[in-house]
Amino acid sequence: MCSDIMGNDYQRETLTEGSYFLYNVFCDMTGCIELIEIDVSRLKNNSGEIKKLNIAVDMPPVLSEVEKIEFDGPVKLDLVLTNVNNTIVVEGDISAKLRLACGNCLDSFTFPVQAEFSETYYNEGREGIEPGEFYTPYNGDKLDLTPEVIKSIFVALPMRVVCRQDCKGLCPTCGRNRNRENCDCAPETIDPRLEMLKKLLPKD
Numbered sequence: 001m002c003s004d005i006m007g008n009d010y011q012r013e014t015l016t017e018g019s020y021f022l023y024n025v026f027c028d029m030t031g032c033i034e035l036i037e038i039d040v041s042r043l044k045n046n047s048g049e050i051k052k053l054n055i056a057v058d059m060p061p062v063l064s065e066v067e068k069i070e071f072d073g074p075v076k077l078d079l080v081l082t083n084v085n086n087t088i089v090v091e092g093d094i095s096a097k098l099r100l101a102c103g104n105c106l107d108s109f110t111f112p113v114q115a116e117f118s119e120t121y122y123n124e125g126r127e128g129i130e131p132g133e134f135y136t137p138y139n140g141d142k143l144d145l146t147p148e149v150i151k152s153i154f155v156a157l158p159m160r161v162v163c164r165q166d167c168k169g170l171c172p173t174c175g176r177n178r179n180r181e182n183c184d185c186a187p188e189t190i191d192p193r194l195e196m197l198k199k200l201l202p203k204d
């Protein structure tokens with residue numbers, strides 16, 4: 001982990017598989033982030049070559065459509081990079097912990113997520129490769145996996161998460177968090193079947 005927070009950029013080579021892979025560490029006033037950027041100068045030219053990437057990366061918060069999602073601890077990547085006919089196929093598993101808001105009580109909690117990664121990259125400057133619909137372009141000798149890693153994690157997230165199975169949620173009347181305190185509001189006396197129907201109707 002980088003300790004320099006005063007705006008110095010530098011590169012660090014990882015110890016994975018020799019001096020083959022690297023990722024950049026950028027630091028600014030808000031802290032340090034690591035991009036999952038891999039040197040593929042050799043891999044991209046050797047059809048059939050395989051390299052393994054097993055790293056833990058500190059990733060910056062991600063802005064989704066509705067909220068800023070922070071990672072709780074490093075994102076672990078267990079990936080295999082294969083040169084298949086001079087495209088680079090990257091496959092494997094990602095595990096991360098995210099700070100998410102409970103869909104019931106809105107409290108922030110840590111949600112572990114396992115994601116599959118599968119992406120095919122082609123070098124834009126290379127002749128003889130037909131860019132396929134599912135190919136992701138890259139330039140030069142560096143492959144930046146960061147956007148697709150983030151995408152894979154988001155795809156693996158359920159639509160709605162709850163902090164725990166028996167989360168009691170917020171009181172619909174006074175808004176208190178019923179996991180933490182009780183209130184004197186009268187319980188809702190709605191037939192559960194009507195409640196189901198209510199959920200299906202558009203909210204006004």
Ligand SMILES: [Zn+2]
Nearest residue numbers: 102105163167
């Ligand atoms: Zn909850």
Ligand SMILES: [Zn+2]
Nearest residue numbers: 171174183185
């Ligand atoms: Zn209440």
